[in-house]
Amino acid sequence: MEPAARPMKLANYGNTCYVNAALQCLHHCAPFRAAVAAAGGRSAMWRALADLFASGGREAPRMVAALRTMSADLHEQGDVHEFVYRLLDRLHADVKLCDNEQSPGHCETDAADAAWHAFLKQEGTSVLTSVFHGQSETRVACGACGWRTSSYDPFCCITLGRVGRTIAESLAHWCESEAVPDWRCDGCSIRGRGTRRVALARAPAVLMLLLPAFVFEQPAPVAITLDEVLRFSGRTYRLASVACHVGSRRERGHYHAICRADDGGWWQLDDDAPPQPVSSAAAPRGRPYLAFYVSDAPS
Numbered sequence: 001m002e003p004a005a006r007p008m009k010l011a012n013y014g015n016t017c018y019v020n021a022a023l024q025c026l027h028h029c030a031p032f033r034a035a036v037a038a039a040g041g042r043s044a045m046w047r048a049l050a051d052l053f054a055s056g057g058r059e060a061p062r063m064v065a066a067l068r069t070m071s072a073d074l075h076e077q078g079d080v081h082e083f084v085y086r087l088l089d090r091l092h093a094d095v096k097l098c099d100n101e102q103s104p105g106h107c108e109t110d111a112a113d114a115a116w117h118a119f120l121k122q123e124g125t126s127v128l129t130s131v132f133h134g135q136s137e138t139r140v141a142c143g144a145c146g147w148r149t150s151s152y153d154p155f156c157c158i159t160l161g162r163v164g165r166t167i168a169e170s171l172a173h174w175c176e177s178e179a180v181p182d183w184r185c186d187g188c189s190i191r192g193r194g195t196r197r198v199a200l201a202r203a204p205a206v207l208m209l210l211l212p213a214f215v216f217e218q219p220a221p222v223a224i225t226l227d228e229v230l231r232f233s234g235r236t237y238r239l240a241s242v243a244c245h246v247g248s249r250r251e252r253g254h255y256h257a258i259c260r261a262d263d264g265g266w267w268q269l270d271d272d273a274p275p276q277p278v279s280s281a282a283a284p285r286g287r288p289y290l291a292f293y294v295s296d297a298p299s
């Protein structure tokens with residue numbers, strides 16, 4: 001069983017609110033905590049994270065020191081999404097197994113499987129691969145002859161370009177059919193009759209969703225409601241945490257996090273201010289920007 005999540009007070013070491021929001025969000029994703037425990041401190045960064053989580057935030061100075069080795073510009077206001085990517089990349093690189101170290105003998109049963117193994121061969125595998133990485137399937141069908149084709153892409157975050165009133169609606173928009181005007185069918189050679197739709201071929205344990213907090217550098221209107229429970233691709237996902245942006249400029253604003261504790265209560269975590277209980281994560285202060293949904297165990 002993975003270690004428990006508890007709200008951490010994390011001092012701001014100079015423009016590090018985006019770092020703190022990211023660490024709080026990741027800490028409240030149980031599969032990530034399990035990965036930190038499983039990695040067993042195999043690099044300075046993994047050790048710093050394990051100590052940070054185990055100490056309830058008291059080991060933050062060591063964490064910040066480790067992060068400075070990764071980001072020379074750590075103390076310039078950063079983007080929480082970019083920071084999460086860089087941190088996960090670094091953690092993955094520290095412990096990944098490359099192709100010749102992986103256990104032999106996997107069997108590619110279909111195109112999705114083949115694409116997935118090509119991805120693993122290129123990027124290597126680590127305890128993080130199954131936590132954050134999923135695989136999308138883009139299907140294009142010909143309206144003239146019915147010919148179909150699929151392509152498969154790995155992802156570790158879904159960008160919700162067209163938002164609805166809720167996350168569920170926004171994900172439905174991400175999946176829904178759209179015309180592909182320039183597509184030429186390999187079956188009948190007719191151009192312009194294709195429709196594209198996206199589905200999940202592999203669902204990640206943690207579904208990371210990027211919401212448009214800014215549109216053309218202007219704050220996006222706040223209209224989206226964060227579903228606490230999401231049915232997606234045959235799985236049930238529960239909102240674990242969300243990083244929110246407050247302010248009218250991306251590079252000058254402030255980040256805080258709303259996170260769900262193990263007892264189901266919600267906390268607003270804002271640097272080293274005392275954790276504030278909030279009634280839900282549905283309508284947080286500021287604009288929800290990066291949301292983390294954790295899958296129930298697949299049935």
Ligand SMILES: [Zn+2]
Pocket residue numbers: 142143144145146147185186187188189190
């Ligand atoms: Zn066709």
